Amino acid sequence: MNDLHPILTLFTQIALIVALSRAAGLLFVRLHQPQVMGEMLAGIILGPSVLGWMWPEIHALIFPPESIGYLQTLSQMGVVFFLFLIGLDLDPSLLLRRGKSAVAISASSIAVPFAMGVLLTAVLYRPLFSGEVEKRFLATALFMGAAMSITAFPVLARIVLERNLHRSPVGVLSIACAAVNDLAAWCLLAVVVAIAQDYASPAQAIGTALGAAAYVAVMFMAVRPFLHRLQIVYERGGSLNQNVIAVIFLLILASAYATERIGIHALFGAFVLGFIMPKGSRFVRHLSEKLEDFTVVLLLPLFFAYTGLHTQLALLNSPALLGYTVLIVAVACVGKFGGSALASRLSGSSWREASAIGVLMNTRGLIELVILNIGREMGVIGDRVFAMMVIMAMLTTAMTAPLLAWIYPSPTFAAIPARLRRTFGILVPVSLPSSGRVLARLTHMLIGPPVAEGEPPGRVYALHLRRPVQHEAYRSGLDQGIEGEDPTLAPLLEEARSLGVAAEPITLLSHDVAPDIAAIAEARQVDLVLMGYHKPVLGHTILGGTVHRVLSGCPTHVAILVDRGLGSVARVLVPYLGSEHDRLALALAGRLAQNAGAQVSVLHVVPPYRPPDSRGGGVRTLVEKELSDPALRAAVRIEVVEDASPVDAVVRAAAAFDLVIIGVAEEWGLESHLFGWRAERIAQECRASMLIVRREPRLPLPPPPPAAQPTAQPAATAEPAQP
Numbered sequence: 001m002n003d004l005h006p007i008l009t010l011f012t013q014i015a016l017i018v019a020l021s022r023a024a025g026l027l028f029v030r031l032h033q034p035q036v037m038g039e040m041l042a043g044i045i046l047g048p049s050v051l052g053w054m055w056p057e058i059h060a061l062i063f064p065p066e067s068i069g070y071l072q073t074l075s076q077m078g079v080v081f082f083l084f085l086i087g088l089d090l091d092p093s094l095l096l097r098r099g100k101s102a103v104a105i106s107a108s109s110i111a112v113p114f115a116m117g118v119l120l121t122a123v124l125y126r127p128l129f130s131g132e133v134e135k136r137f138l139a140t141a142l143f144m145g146a147a148m149s150i151t152a153f154p155v156l157a158r159i160v161l162e163r164n165l166h167r168s169p170v171g172v173l174s175i176a177c178a179a180v181n182d183l184a185a186w187c188l189l190a191v192v193v194a195i196a197q198d199y200a201s202p203a204q205a206i207g208t209a210l211g212a213a214a215y216v217a218v219m220f221m222a223v224r225p226f227l228h229r230l231q232i233v234y235e236r237g238g239s240l241n242q243n244v245i246a247v248i249f250l251l252i253l254a255s256a257y258a259t260e261r262i263g264i265h266a267l268f269g270a271f272v273l274g275f276i277m278p279k280g281s282r283f284v285r286h287l288s289e290k291l292e293d294f295t296v297v298l299l300l301p302l303f304f305a306y307t308g309l310h311t312q313l314a315l316l317n318s319p320a321l322l323g324y325t326v327l328i329v330a331v332a333c334v335g336k337f338g339g340s341a342l343a344s345r346l347s348g349s350s351w352r353e354a355s356a357i358g359v360l361m362n363t364r365g366l367i368e369l370v371i372l373n374i375g376r377e378m379g380v381i382g383d384r385v386f387a388m389m390v391i392m393a394m395l396t397t398a399m400t401a402p403l404l405a406w407i408y409p410s411p412t413f414a415a416i417p418a419r420l421r422r423t424f425g426i427l428v429p430v431s432l433p434s435s436g437r438v439l440a441r442l443t444h445m446l447i448g449p450p451v452a453e454g455e456p457p458g459r460v461y462a463l464h465l466r467r468p469v470q471h472e473a474y475r476s477g478l479d480q481g482i483e484g485e486d487p488t489l490a491p492l493l494e495e496a497r498s499l500g501v502a503a504e505p506i507t508l509l510s511h512d513v514a515p516d517i518a519a520i521a522e523a524r525q526v527d528l529v530l531m532g533y534h535k536p537v538l539g540h541t542i543l544g545g546t547v548h549r550v551l552s553g554c555p556t557h558v559a560i561l562v563d564r565g566l567g568s569v570a571r572v573l574v575p576y577l578g579s580e581h582d583r584l585a586l587a588l589a590g591r592l593a594q595n596a597g598a599q600v601s602v603l604h605v606v607p608p609y610r611p612p613d614s615r616g617g618g619v620r621t622l623v624e625k626e627l628s629d630p631a632l633r634a635a636v637r638i639e640v641v642e643d644a645s646p647v648d649a650v651v652r653a654a655a656a657f658d659l660v661i662i663g664v665a666e667e668w669g670l671e672s673h674l675f676g677w678r679a680e681r682i683a684q685e686c687r688a689s690m691l692i693v694r695r696e697p698r699l700p701l702p703p704p705p706p707a708a709q710p711t712a713q714p715a716a717t718a719e720p721a722q723p
Contacts, residue, residue: 009067014302016062017046021301029511034155036366037398043304044390049313063309075306078299079370080270081291084252086367087274088288089154090179101173105343106180109361110149110188112339113332117141117148120331128324128385139196143380146185146192147372147389148332152365152397153182159360159401162509163410170353170408174360177340181361186271189371190264196378197263211262216272223251224276231283240286248287265374300366307369307390310376315384325388332392336362356408363400368393424448424702425459425526428492428503429517429550435532436462436492438563442691443530444499445569445596446588460496460503461524464488465510465517514549521556527702528588529558533692551664551694557584557702559693566659566689572600573657573688575650578622581663584695586623587702589661593636594704601637603653605646647682654688661691 021039028038045051052059121129121141129140156178157166165171194208230247234240252270259269277284316322341358345351372389375381381389424447428439447458464486486507496503510516521529533547551558574589576582592598602623623638643649654660662682683690695701 006067006070009064010070013062013067013071013305014298017042017301017305018298020046021304022297032401033398034158034365034401036155037394039301039304040307040366040369040394040397042301043306043308044311044313045308046305047308047311049308049311049387053314068306068309071302071306071309074299075303076266078295078303079373080256080266081252081295082300082303082366083267083270083370084274085288085291085295086154086182087271088277088284090182090275091279101344101347102176102180104347105173105177105340105357105361106184108343109151109177109181109336109340110184112342113148113335114145114188116331116335117145120144120148120328124324124327127320129382139192140380142192142195143375146189147368147375148335149181149188150185150364150368150371151178151181151336151361152363152367153178155365155397155400156360156363158509159363159404163404164506164508165408165410169349170356170360173344173349174357177357177361182367183275186268189374190259190268193265193268193374193378194263196380208263212259212264215258215262215269219255219272219276223255223273227251227277231278231281234283234286240283240290245287245290267370267374303373304369307373310373310383311387311390312383313387313391315387321384321388325391328388329392329395332364332396333362336396352408356404359400359403359407362396364393365397368396423458425461425524425528427461427463427517427521427524427526427529427556429463429465429513429529429531430489430492431464432532433488433491435561435563436489437495438566439530439532439561440492440495440499440501440503442561442566442569443503444496444501445598446528446530446591447501448591448595457501459524459526460501461506461520461526462489462492462496462503463506463508463517463520465508465513467510467513514546514553517550518554521554526556527699529554529556531558531560533560533562554696556696556699557693558696559588559691562683562686562690562692564687564689569596569598569658571657571659572598573650573654573660574600574602575646575660575662576602576604576623577646577663577665579663579665580695580697581665581693583663584693584701585661585663585691587704588691588693590636590704591702592659598659599637601639601657603650604638604640605643605649606640608642608644650682651685654686654690657688659691660686660688661693664692664694 021042024038024042024045025035026038028041029035046063048059051062118141121137121144125137125140129137153175157175160166160171160175166175190212194205194212197205197208230244234244252273255269255273256266257269259272260266277287316325337355337358339358340361341351341354344354344357349357369390372381372386372393376383376386426443426447428443430436430439443460447460466488486505489505489507493503493505506520508516517529517531529550531547531550547560551560569592572589572592574582574585576586586602589598589600593600623636639653641649641653650660650662683692
């Protein structure tokens with residue numbers, strides 16, 4: 001490959017880097033780790049620490065020394081645009097929510113690790129830095145302090161959102177603290193970079209300070225109003241045209257160029273321009289979407305690879321150096337966790353909440369790698385310390401999610417009080433807003449009256465599991481709605497309120513919807529999961545895709561609503577074969593009879609020409625046994641029909657009913673090892689709305705509503721109909 005044209009070598013490198021980064025990122029997402037962790041690791045794998053150690057000839061062939069300059073240029077361009085996106089994501093309004101507490105905690109979370117980083121540098125300067133760095137002790141110590149003080153705001157906010165903590169005191173406070181921390185840390189880093197410059201005279205240092213002040217004044221007094229005018233242009237046109245994007249690109253490059261010329265690094269200029277952009281508008285959201293895909297998919301993996309090519313873990317080849325690495329990781333964790341947790345506790349948080357904030361603020365992620373590369377390129381740290389700090393960045397990022405789950409589990413997965421477990425609980429996952437109202441009405445009819453005075457009639461959880469958009473992997477995701485009601489759940493919640501049902505909204509990011517529904521159902525100890533059906537991407541089946549996975553894997557009873565214009569529920573049909581799933585269907589129909597006054601008809605289909613004494617007596621006995629309330633037994637009509645095709649019989653009978661509640665069963669064509677690939681005629685051809693139910697055999701049937709009263713006049717049991 002060394003004989004190839006440089007551009008062909010670069011194409012090969014980019015293809016390998018992007019492919020490995022995406023694969024590793026997706027793998028780490030499956031492991032409930034931030035995607036950035038996998039991509040950081042992919043960069044190290046491609047460097048001398050793994051690929052160069054295991055196959056040095058292949059490494060030299062793919063990454064010849066003369067090609068590294070091209071990767072460096074592209075990676076630096078990617079980091080410039082990434083820092084613009086980070087600034088774009090920081091909203092000053094975050095500081096207004098918990099202003100005083102956020103500032104106090106952020107100040108402590110910067111001051112304590114900064115001081116510990118400076119002290120650690122003083123202790124380790126002789127064995128680690130002396131003779132390896134090009135800068136004087138002051139610059140090295142200040143840089144190490146700044147590197148210890150970093151919090152990765154996007155990773156922290158993403159973890160908070162994924163754990164449904166964004167509306168909790170811990171989530172709101174930690175996001176505000178991280179926003180303050182990021183802003184202060186970048187300003188601190190700009191000062192450190194300026195100090196690290198080798199000035200020929202004090203006049204040059206003063207010139208840098210004056211230039212920085214003039215730059216900030218111009219950005220806020222001239223550029224910021226101009227950006228607001230660009231937003232007006234966008235709003236009038238209704239789209240982000242190429243001319244506006246070109247202007248933004250020129251401003252990013254000009255701002256980065258200005259700060260590099262001043263002496264405080266180009267990345268600071270890109271960050272500041274993003275920070276002063278108008279917030280909370282479609283203009284910013286549309287602009288970020290335009291930039292993110294190219295930056296995240298192509299340019300940032302090149303930065304990870306460039307970092308990995310300079311991370312030489314083989315340099316840590318002695319017990320002493322490994323011990324120093326452990327010491328650096330320990331100091332970073334103690335400083336960041338201790339400073340944040342102690343300040344949070346003094347601000348009024350409990351120790352548990354303070355510990356959770358400390359764990360979150362210890363997240364460093366990609367931001368740490370950006371800063372470490374600045375220090376290495378400036379000669380402030382050498383290759384050994386660079387490798388140690390890269391390890392620290394990865395470990396502090398990887399430990400955040402599991403430690404947070406242990407210290408401060410999400411309220412979504414927390415155990416519910418024992419007094420609430422006595423009430424009938426329903427989890428209602430919602431995918432399409434249009435299905436919310438009918439699910440709310442059906443839920444209202446199922447939960448029944450209160451168990452006791454002052455207690456709710458039942459527990460209702462409205463769940464929206466949102467799949468993360470790929471280009472949001474490096475952003476906080478705060479534009480998904482930290483404040484306000486989830487628009488997907490809004491119709492259900494509005495209908496529930498009108499019916500007097502208190503529904504608790506749960507909004508989570510989910511990488512795999514079906515297992516997350518099962519986990520939340522188990523944690524909340526619900527009696528039923530009630531959801532609408534949606535056809536899978538492949539095939540035309542009712543019970544395929546996510547619906548099948550929930551039916552087959554959820555640890556509680558499940559009901560799938562096939563809505564065909566369900567309004568009032570006055571007449572309910574229950575096809576009955578005697579299976580455990582039919583027993584669940586009968587139990588739910590009983591709740592509708594008692595709570596909504598519905599008339600229930602139980603339909604039992606038998607083969608034709610059976611002896612008269614075997615046509616329905618056994619079924620009648622089973623049904624009456626299931627219905628413990630005598631008044632309810634009297635209100636249920638049992639009909640026995642002779643037909644060679646049970647499916648045809650149910651389809652014909654269903655036309656006279658509002659709702660058909662049917663248990664999954666092989667006889668109905670609704671159960672098999674290949675759920676969703678069968679004809680499913682009964683589900684496809686039934687003109688009435690259907691509730692397809694599957695009972696979890698390990699759990700008891702849902703209890704009937706307490707103090708049930710008869711709501712319908714007794715109906716005479718019909719004689720078997722003739723075929």
